[in-house]
Amino acid sequence: MSQDYLYDSGRHEIEDHPHIRERLAREGAASLSDAELVATLLGTGMRGKNVQELARDVIDLMDASGGLSPGTEKLGALAGMGEAKACAICAALELGRRLYGARDRRVNKPADVWPIVAHWSDRKQERFICCSLNGAHELIAARVVSVGLVNRTVVHPREVYADPITDRACAVVVAHNHPSGRLTPSIEDRDITARLKNAADTLGIALLDHLIFSSEGYFSFVEHGLLEPPGPD
Secondary structure (H helix, E strand, O other), rough: OOOEEEEEEOEEOOOHHHHHHHHHHHHHHHHHHHHHHHHHHHHEEEEEEEEHHHHHHHHHHHHOOOOOOOOOHHHHOOOOHHHHHHOOHHHHOHHHHHHHOOOOOOOOOOHHHHHHHHHHHOOOOEEEEEEEEOOEEEEEEEEEEEEEEOOOOOOOOHHHHHHHHHHHEEEEEEEEOOOOOOOOOHHHHHHHHHHHHHHHHHOOOOOOEEEEEOOOOEEOOOOOOOOOOOOOO
16 A cells, blocks of 8 residues: 655655656646646645645645735745745746746637636636736736635625726636536526626726636637627727
């Protein structure tokens, strides 16, 4: 029977998981989930918490930070992290932001949004995400607005539009994952879309679309006639 840990002079090391490294080498980093990428960076867990559980705690904290780095202080406060691991995560996030950030990616159709939000599809709870766009429909930022229960999330228009207003965004696309994998919108999904559309009209911000997504694909409210696309200015 395999064990979660190997021991060396009292230090708690993760058991070797070569399949993750092999997949990364064979298929590239894009083949790994967010949690697997974080686990690769962390390398070790702690007594009572393996590296995959620690990686999930880090992911939850990152999601709750609205698309920004949580910082070394918050990361270091997680049980099993410590300063070295926290610094490694923050350094990786900053390097990715500098070199490969999604900022300025242009959104012309729903298919352009899915790659921006798809990495949230493996979350066990719903994440409601708002993508701020400038006048050319280039991405300013994609942020988690709310984290919900297993099968629903509660979100208010003021929370959705707070950051786009600060961003001076001209348009937004909202999206949320369905942990069940089903892409059919619920009554609540339709209701929040209508509320967000009314608020957007009042604020003078164009609500371009609402996407429900999973790892397999997405459902577009506009493509299915459930949201009227904004007309030309």
